Amino acid sequence: AQSVTQLGSHVSVSEGALVLLRCNYSSSVPPYLFWYVQYPNQGLQLLLKYTSAATLVKGINGFEAEFKKSETSFHLTKPSAHMSDAAEYFCAVSAHAGGTSYGKLTFGQGTILTVHP
Amino acid sequence: NAGVTQTPKFRVLKTGQSMTLLCAQDMNHEYMYWYRQDPGMGLRLIHYSVGEGTTAKGEVPDGYNVSRLKKQNFLLGLESAAPSQTSVYFCASSYSYDRGNQPQHFGDGTRLSIL
Numbered sequence: 001a002q003s004v005t006q007l008g009s010h011v012s013v014s015e016g017a018l019v020l021l022r023c024n025y026s027s028s029v030p031p032y033l034f035w036y037v038q039y040p041n042q043g044l045q046l047l048l049k050y051t052s053a054a055t056l057v058k059g060i061n062g063f064e065a066e067f068k069k070s071e072t073s074f075h076l077t078k079p080s081a082h083m084s085d086a087a088e089y090f091c092a093v094s095a096h097a098g099g100t101s102y103g104k105l106t107f108g109q110g111t112i113l114t115v116h117p
Numbered sequence: 118n119a120g121v122t123q124t125p126k127f128r129v130l131k132t133g134q135s136m137t138l139l140c141a142q143d144m145n146h147e148y149m150y151w152y153r154q155d156p157g158m159g160l161r162l163i164h165y166s167v168g169e170g171t172t173a174k175g176e177v178p179d180g181y182n183v184s185r186l187k188k189q190n191f192l193l194g195l196e197s198a199a200p201s202q203t204s205v206y207f208c209a210s211s212y213s214y215d216r217g218n219q220p221q222h223f224g225d226g227t228r229l230s231i232l
Contacts, residue, residue: 004159009157032218034220036223041225041226042225042226043121043207043223043224043225043226044160044207044209044221044223045223046220046221049218049220051218090159090160094218102148102165102167102173102213103148103150103211103213103218103219103221104150104162104165104175105150105160105162105221106162107159107160107161108159109157109158109159110157110159
């Protein structure tokens with residue numbers, strides 16, 4: 001069984017400030033972890049993924065996330081927020097390839113990021 | 118370069134009516150998924166398919182049926198719509214190799230209201 005908890009349903013930052021979106025996971029097997037972004041009235045787009053290679057993962061639009069096994073965390077960061085980053089962000093976990101998950105994802109509840117001028 | 122296309126984009130139904138949501142992908146993906154998105158609950162898996170002619174239940178399958186007669190299409194049916202099925206429905210697809218590793222590609226969603 002696996003689960004994802006995103007701490008904070010809403011995060012507000014000023015333009016140019018650090019963005020930190022928190023994600024903690026629970027998985028009985030080594031996980032694959034994903035961050036997706038959803039802009040209003042659109043589907044989800046992949047930001048980045050962790051698949052047991054480097055623990056620091058770089059994604060699109062300047063985002064990165066660090067896998068910390070000891071903390072069961074996969075927090076998303078961006079050094080300097082831009083107005084265009086305003087969206088909803090979802091963390092998701094999938095069981096490791098050795099299992100039979102067939103790529104099924106378990107999503108967190110989502111975090112809405114607001115960026116103020 | 119269409120990717121994943123969902124039809125229709127919006128629909129309003131009355132309680133008890135039936136309808137079918139269509140998902141089509143042009144990436145030759147083996148795996149396809151149907152999710153529903155509700156405020157504060159993220160996305161929850163309804164049904165999924167690992168290949169043509171196969172389907173399986175996800176986390177919240179009750180009240181829904183699916184079919185995958187062709188590899189590129191995945192249909193979601195509501196036999197007797199209920200207000201609790203008011204939601205935004207997303208279809209996604211992915212490659213099958215290295216199961217769990219491949220990112221899912223999402224459609225733009227179908228916004229369904231049941232009155």
